[in-house]
Amino acid sequence: MKILFASLLLILSYFAQAKILDKIMAVVDDQTISLLDVSRIKETLRARNEISPQIFHKTSLTEKEIMDILIYKKLIREKLNTLGYVIADDQVESQIKATEERLGLNREALLNFLKTNGLEFEEYFEVTRESIEYNIFLSRVIAPMISVTEQEIKNEFYKMNASNSTLGHRFDLVDFYINKGILKANEISQLPGALKGLQKGDSLKGNFGKFEASNINNINEDGLAKEIKGQLEKLKVGDFSAPIVMGNKIHVFFVKHKELVDSEKFLKQKEILRQKIYAESEKQMTDMWFQRESLKHFIKYF
Structure with a gap:
């Protein structure tokens, strides 16, 4: 009887731990985000940052920031689907091969890199797919909303060079x-x-x-x-x-x-300033897009 009781306690303890490990952290429409999902990204964040710095923009993220990334990736994929963009496996494989050629790596070296950084190839494959999606999202959805004017560039120049004229x-x-x-x-x-x-x-x-x-x-x-x-x-x-x-x-x-x-100093800095303003506008527009798009979905954090 004591053995049976001890076994029952052990089983209950196991399920209790499993429940904690698999705790639902957030829900977006019909998709759940678990603690395991968040923890796995946290464990491999440095590698993900190297592979896709646009998505995983920091090497240290809070659980809330990771959940936001997971939610935003879903919103982006749905938006691209409505625009007719579906990133197939062969397109992802082509991108991976192009990366290998650019870095002078073969597949074995890539797998060793992933293993060293604790990332499975399947995870790398999906991060690559998400990077492709994110770049298309920026170019097709966000870029048309951004316009950097000559006056904005000059204003930025004035801020950085108060004693100089454009x-x-x-x-x-x-x-x-x-x-x-x-x-x-x-x-x-x-x-x-x-x-x-x-x-x-x-x-x-x-x-x-x-x-x-x-x-x-x-x-x-x-x-x-x-x-x-x-x-x-x-x-x-x-x-x-x-x-x-x-x-x-x-x-x-x-x-x-x-x-x-235009002054020589202004002309030398002009393109750098344009890129700086564009990057700031891109982030601002992207944040605004996510805020608006989130209102169209059921999203709940726990």
């Missing part, structure tokens, strides 16, 4: 220059006037006749020396700069053309 000037210049030792001190101050006379058809006389000239076309202000840039910013088309001593030469610049253009 706009600069582009110039066409004539550089008049002469060796510094040729001119007397009083002649240097007369330079702009003499050059204006040249513009009217007068000839340069005396030491002024020893000036040389070269055209500098299509140059952005970022490409100019600081002392030149400071002067040219204030000048209009048709103006001459004051004499500028650089090295052993004296320069006077004539402004042939001047226009506003």
Whole structure:
């Protein structure tokens, strides 16, 4: 009798433990999410993060975050099904082979990697399928809702570079220059006037006749020396700069053309900023989509 009673207690204890292990954590429509499901993902989260960082975006997730991921994957799959996208096994296998080729792995090496990280091949297969689905979801459902404007990019640039403008000037210049030792001190101050006379058809006389000239076309202000840039910013088309001593030469610049253009610094950062804004918008739109879509389904957490 004692043996029978002990056996009964053991059986009840086993079922009680099994019940705890298989506890339902959430329900989405007719699908349940168990503690075992959540625990298994938690155990293999680092490997899943390496395989699919878009879905498993952190190497440490709470049980609630894991349940959200499982629910969202179901919502995504249902949405894609309504759009006519069903990811078949052969498509998943093709993706796995492409990954092996890209990483220089054979199937044995891949299996060893999975084994080392505690992940079964069947699990890897499904994570790959889910990654394909997620990328299609982003491109077909989320991307059409995102538009990054030029003004948004400039606003982001202003935030990151408070002292810089997105706009600069582009110039066409004539550089008049002469060796510094040729001119007397009083002649240097007369330079702009003499050059204006040249513009009217007068000839340069005396030491002024020893000036040389070269055209500098299509140059952005970022490409100019600081002392030149400071002067040219204030000048209009048709103006001459004051004499500028650089090295052993004296320069006077004539402004042939001047226009506003995107600054070099802005142009260098523009695409990076566009991608940053797009990524932020993508996350925001994805979160909003899940919130709206969740209202169409029966979802309950326990």
